[in-house]
Amino acid sequence: MLRQVLKSILKKPVTIMYPYEKLEMPDKFRGKLKFSPEKCIGCKMCMKDCPTGAITINKIGEKKFEAVIDLDKCIYCAQCVDSCPKKALEATKEVELAQLDKGKLRVIFDAESQKTTEEESKK
Numbered sequence: 001m002l003r004q005v006l007k008s009i010l011k012k013p014v015t016i017m018y019p020y021e022k023l024e025m026p027d028k029f030r031g032k033l034k035f036s037p038e039k040c041i042g043c044k045m046c047m048k049d050c051p052t053g054a055i056t057i058n059k060i061g062e063k064k065f066e067a068v069i070d071l072d073k074c075i076y077c078a079q080c081v082d083s084c085p086k087k088a089l090e091a092t093k094e095v096e097l098a099q100l101d102k103g104k105l106r107v108i109f110d111a112e113s114q115k116t117t118e119e120e121s122k123k
């Protein structure tokens, strides 16, 4: 027992002082989604395959689409990323998604920007 305690004292801690220190997430980590509108063809395969209905693709113009992603419904399975034939969706390493304002959990990616709106979340 004493031997184990002494051994542990000399070892570097395995935990970090979050949020003051941050860990780099591993490659292939499935964090917040990113949508590239210029690649999207509007096939909606991502919507069909999403198990929680967290992603919606809307047509906003001729060959122009936006993605609406509800971060509070998403389970970060990345099925939509795998289903997309055009690689328009990507799972990032972003993990800090907690919000006090529920409206900010709805993210709209369009051709110009990525924005969150309270109005959209009330729809």
Ligand code: SF4
Pocket: 033, 049, 050, 051, 052, 053, 054, 055, 069, 073, 074, 075, 076, 077, 078, 079, 080, 081
């Ligand atoms: S990561 Fe999974 S739950 Fe989230 S939008 Fe994609 S398919 Fe749906």
Ligand code: SF4
Pocket: 039, 040, 041, 042, 043, 044, 045, 046, 047, 057, 065, 083, 084, 085, 086, 087, 088, 089
């Ligand atoms: S699967 Fe890909 S290309 Fe098809 S609508 Fe979804 S994001 Fe767009």
